[in-house]
Amino acid sequence: MKPLNKHTYAFSESVIRNMTRICLQHQGINLSQGFPDWDTPEEVKEAAVKALRDGYNQYAITWGTPNLRRALAQRLGAYNHIACDPETQITVTCGATEGMIAALKALINPGDEIIIFEPFYENYGPDSLLSGATPRYVTLYPPHWRFDPDELAAAFNPKTKAVVMNTPNNPTGKVFSLEEIEQITALCQKWDAFCVCDEIYEYILYDGAAHVSPASLPGMEKLGITVNSMSKTYSATGWRVGWVIAAPEVTAAVRKVHDFLTVGAAHPLQEACAAALKLPESYYAALAGRYAACRKQLFDVLQEMGFNPNLPKGAYYIITEVPHLMEKYGCRDDFEFAIKLIELTGVASVPGSSFYSRPELGRKQVRFCFCKKTETLAAAAAGLRRLK
Numbered sequence: 093m094k095p096l097n098k099h100t101y102a103f104s105e106s107v108i109r110n111m112t113r114i115c116l117q118h119q120g121i122n123l124s125q126g127f128p129d130w131d132t133p134e135e136v137k138e139a140a141v142k143a144l145r146d147g148y149n150q151y152a153i154t155w156g157t158p159n160l161r162r163a164l165a166q167r168l169g170a171y172n173h174i175a176c177d178p179e180t181q182i183t184v185t186c187g188a189t190e191g192m193i194a195a196l197k198a199l200i201n202p203g204d205e206i207i208i209f210e211p212f213y214e215n216y217g218p219d220s221l222l223s224g225a226t227p228r229y230v231t232l233y234p235p236h237w238r239f240d241p242d243e244l245a246a247a248f249n250p251k252t253k254a255v256v257m258n259t260p261n262n263p264t265g266k267v268f269s270l271e272e273i274e275q276i277t278a279l280c281q282k283w284d285a286f287c288v289c290d291e292i293y294e295y296i297l298y299d300g301a302a303h304v305s306p307a308s309l310p311g312m313e314k315l316g317i318t319v320n321s322m323s324k325t326y327s328a329t330g331w332r333v334g335w336v337i338a339a340p341e342v343t344a345a346v347r348k349v350h351d352f353l354t355v356g357a358a359h360p361l362q363e364a365c366a367a368a369l370k371l372p373e374s375y376y377a378a379l380a381g382r383y384a385a386c387r388k389q390l391f392d393v394l395q396e397m398g399f400n401p402n403l404p405k406g407a408y409y410i411i412t413e414v415p416h417l418m419e420k421y422g423c424r425d426d427f428e429f430a431i432k433l434i435e436l437t438g439v440a441s442v443p444g445s446s447f448y449s450r451p452e453l454g455r456k457q458v459r460f461c462f463c464k465k466t467e468t469l470a471a472a473a474a475g476l477r478r479l480k
């Protein structure tokens with residue numbers, strides 16, 4: 093056989109999603125892949141059923157059903173302070189995953205560089221390869237996961253096409269501050285680079301943290317690209333409804349890529365997403381409150397077990413160092429440890445190296461998610477206590 097596409101040899105299948113399969117084999121507790129184990133809100137499911145019955149069963153307009161684009165424009169104005177025209181600035185995609193790769197495919201030419209904050213959500217590695225971008229990584233330093241502004245400035249150069257960022261952040265739980273986003277967007281404007289921001293955890297915030305969309309800052313009207321989805325906000329990760337918000341010229345390119353990748357996201361689920369976007373404000377406060385309780389439950393047990401975790405400010409992950417346990421159980425790396433952990437405790441995590449371009453940086457770390465019911469987290473805590 094002739095060699096397949098060279099990029100497919102350069103990355104593995106998702107470590108996160110592979111851990112879910114390993115977890116299923118062990119009938120373990122899945123604190124690896126970040127999806128809730130509670131169901132989508134009843135009224136959102138009802139809206140999907142209604143849409144199916146009302147005949148929304150053929151293709152939607154390829155860039156999204158008008159009801160959803162109008163609801164998105166309204167919500168983006170109100171929450172994100174981004175003014176966007178539903179006719180020319182919104183592309184509905186099959187999840188934020190498609191949104192990110194469609195955006196990068198629309199932007200990147202051979203030789204272009206993108207800047208990625210590290211550690212990063214693992215998809216951005218393959219996304220950069222498949223789009224043909226050369227990634228440059230800028231470190232987020234624990235415990236507060238700040239970047240060094242000089243290091244960021246030094247990563248920009250005439251080849252920089254975009255910064256790819258994620259706030260609130262997976263896997264660190266960092267919420268980029270307004271000041272940090274001002275630094276990033278000032279550099280984007282200086283170097284005429286886009287800022288592609290994955291904001292999928294935008295409502296999952298703790299301790300008064302505020303979400304800032306880079307595209308909402310002055311001067312970012314043409315350079316800001318906002319990627320998001322209904323997965324996390326409406327607990328519907330299996331629906332695969334996401335979106336990309338960008339300037340009309342950029343949107344025109346994103347829509348073409350999207351059209352030939354997937355034609356469109358599931359039409360009835362897009363209609364249901366439009367209904368979800370009209371839930372009252374109390375819904376979002378309740379969601380954040382629920383996650384705050386989950387965060388405490390996982391954080392407390394990790395602390396009790398001597399993991400030395402950092403308290404996340406947003407999203408629903410804790411990435412933590414585990415050198416003492418790796419030594420105790422004779423594990424040579426994070427993968428061996430994740431397997432050992434599931435065997436000993438029934439708890440599935442994600443090996444830390446999958447969040448780094450240089451795997452050695454994450455070799456002594458694992459990531460846990462806490463988007464699970466009280467009873468699931470209690471069972472996970474009981475399992476983890478077996479390590480004592």
Ligand code: GLN
Binds near residue numbers: 125
């Ligand atoms: N964002 C989630 C995680 O990091 C799930 C990602 C996925 O599998 N699409 O675990």
